[in-house]
Amino acid sequence: MKKILITERLDQDALNHFKKNAEFIFDILEDTPDNEIIKEKLKDYNALIVRSKTKVDRDLLSAGKSLEVIGRAGVGTDNIDVEFAEKKGILVINAPEESLDSVADLAMGLIIGTCRDLKTAIWRTTECDFNRSDLKGVELRNKTLGIIGFGRIGRRVAQRAKPFGMKIMAYDPYISTKLEDELGVKLTTMENVLKNADIITIHVPLNKNTQHLIKWKHFKIMKKGVYFINTSRGGVVDSNALLRALEEEIVRSAGLDVIEDCLETEKSFLRNNKVLVTPHLGASTKDAQKNVSWRILEGITQVLKGFPPEYPVNFPKLGAEIKDIYTPYRKLIIKLAKLLVNFNLPFDNITINYPKALPENLRKTLTRHFLAIFLKPLVSTRISIVNSVIIARERDLGIIETVRSGKDFENLISIQISNNSKKQSEIVGKIYSDGYIEIIRINDFGVSFSPFGSIFIIKHVDKPGMIGKITTFLGDNEINIAELQVSRDKKTKTQLMVLKSDQEPDEETVDKLKEIEDIDMVFYNNLSNDS
Template sequence: MDADTVTARNSKIGTYMTKPKVLISDKMDPQAAQIFAERGCDVDVITGKTPEELKAIIGQYDGLAIRSSTRVTADILEAATNLKVIGRAGIGVDNVDIPEASAKGIVVMNTPFGNSITTAEHAIALMFALARQLPEADASTQAGKWEKNRFMGVELTSKTLGLIGAGNIGSIVADRALGLRMKVVAFDPFLSPERALELGIEKVDLDELLARADFITLHTPLTDQTRNILSKENIAKTKKGVRIINCARGGLVDEAALKEALDSGHVAGAALDVFVTEPAKESPLFGTPNFVSTPHLGASTSEAQVNVALQVAEQMSDFLLTGGVTNALNMPSLSAEEAPKLKPYMALAEKLGSLVGQLTTGSLARISVHTEGAATELNAKPIVAAVLAGFLRVQSDSVNMVNAPFLAKERGMEVREVKTEREGDYHTLIRVSVKTEAGERSVAGTLFSNSEPRLVELFGIKVEAELAGHMMYIVNEDAPGFIGRIGTLLGESAINIGTFNLGRREAGGEAVLLLSVDSPVPASVLEQARALPGVKRAMALTF
């Protein structure tokens, strides 16, 4: 969100001549309305409105509390002339046009941790269902068959559980599994060895997890990096007889490949609470033996529904009455006075964090944010939070500058903040360094004209580039003719180049190339780029 807009909005917080008005437009626990009223808001509970009906009344309200039924489109936002905050009781905000809300200065909040226990327990329940074939046994028994010898289950005790994702929900599943005397291994690039030790689990790479796990549960968001993480190829790497559970996001598992593996007997059982297409009215998996499905029930307990309703009411009330910000998806935690000065620095910090996040491979041990010169005079917390948000957003689209530090701590990431008041080559500089198993590498950026973010160093190589839109990152051996070859490749692929940004360590040594392009770079083009003589690495970046 534009910092000037935030400042203007926040200047009105807490100075209402009348009480702020809030609309609850979806079914929600009644305690939410009670909290709004007790905190000093006027609240209306009007559910089931059509988009046209909602559009006709939304202009009266300062806050809108929703679940998944209300769709907050650009058309609705156009009519929301007084709206200041939208609160989603739950995690997903696919039903909110966040870019349009940001453009209009409307804060969008969610409650990402209100249903963690509920979702974790559902994963454990599905694990038991698979281990003892409970759905099939129930159907058989109620049909009057009494097939006692048909349903031979397996114990969970001493089995190995493989967690793909060991964040908030994954760590709860691990705790419950350890209580069942299971062994737990986890694949999570952001899980530090210290955090793994604290949880009592073993950190492994994905291939080792696939080879060792008797049960696999997924607890990761759906991103370009995690889509089809259980692909046909990876399912083939699993131990014969594995059982797979997914209560996270549809699209993490290749459903067609899972069907084949169940039919062949390589996978002994699978349970999905989420599907690529929802509502899942039909699926090739339906009717497959040893397959269990539920209709996205991960968050469906009375306790979870109460938790998210209470949290969204508290968060929205705090914002409307005091300016407090919690779990905002499009707004940093800032005071109105700090916002204008910090705005360009946070933009630079987030871009540097995103760049490092997209380029870093391997387990992360530490991330450091080093400010030099004029940047040291500012409040460093929003700058560090912006770096972490950019870095972690590669793995989760629900990360923001408010919850990024919490998520980093949860993952056991060591975060360092360093200040150097002296000026170096630049009047002001932000450097982001990451330490992984492969060593320590850093990127650095500055502000041109005190407002325009620019990358000035990439892994020890001097380079000047604007980080924006679609980009292509190439590491190659510095040799004549390379620029012509890459230009020809992109031209033949109908990809228009915006800018070339070059840097090298020394003549004939390692060089880097950052290109801004007008459209996303297809995987096929990246493969062709990697095949060019001298290319060591080629990646697509997005900012």
């Protein structure tokens, strides 16, 4: 009989239903006790179900001697040490789909609320003021809705907006154009969306690439009088730029379920009748919370019965028979992914070429590793080597695995990223007999470096003085050069510099390096030795 420990409140109807199953014993701890109490209890349990308050850290995971699976009743897993759980052989699952409709509903609510001046209308009527002469809202029919981020939530918003008679355009460089025909939505550039939409709604994850995705330069190209909606994360929008856009009446009204911390105490902003703010209510519906409970209880019991999880977060171990070759290839493909992420170019197809000698199940697992790293900045839900292929399929990305035989392709992996059949970027790496890994090509540049440590990759015009200009700049900023190599492309009259440093630069230094004349691109990565 399997034992399941629940540390936070779940829907009672769902609990009562699953308690009827004689195969399981459920133990519910009230009021989220501290970890010491949980640790003492956990040693005898096969499964743990938490929401967001319980911190499933290394100590707690180590205490779970019989623990097979952890269920997060919700989407985010920031409170769970997933990597350590994987090392301990503990599966982690979540319930990422159950709140999507609630968030999309709220986005539509904010669209209607801003377009009809509901904040001012409600304030007035609470003061017994029924004057409506200046409350001239707009209809949604025939308005153009611009969606930034066309993932699962963005698509649900589009589905809701269609019956209102809205024209819909969307920007998401990582979504296949095939969805245009399926959903009747025009996929276009971010600039086109910003310039042409009457209402703009944001649905992207917050990460390094999307921090302040919407800046002043974006607001100033929007239509004057645009309605602006954000239900994703506050940090996606530059608060100062939004305030300026409101002041200059570029934004007629903003509907925000999320704001940056700096605005949470700004009463003048919160009381502004042009701003409709809600306290991150996206997933806060009875339906979503109920559905999450049913989904996670179903997921946990299915896993304990031996069935594969529907929404896994991490990945089980590979068989021991391929462990020796798995480790170096895993390291190589993760390094290739981390380097390719820097290019941040639109793509709809990924081609990975493997040595023919690699077993198929290993190739499939390595592809999952690559996608988990490469797609991570692009998705809001947690992505792992278990669910990375599913996420790629959801975005209708082409994933092609090919094999090559012959001496020239032994122990070599090449990855090509393309968009509309046009190559965007390519990287090639190799493994030697002693396990040493090396990057041997980036696009049209032949290189030779081990992808570990503090690494600059700099593309610049091929002319006298450039190498000295770059190395002098780094020296002036107290960055010592450990290794340096330069590769030349005579056709384009450019060079690619790969430079390793003893020190890690700050963001400001990297940004200043990018500003040096005749430098086309600068990437910086600190690639640790543990992956």
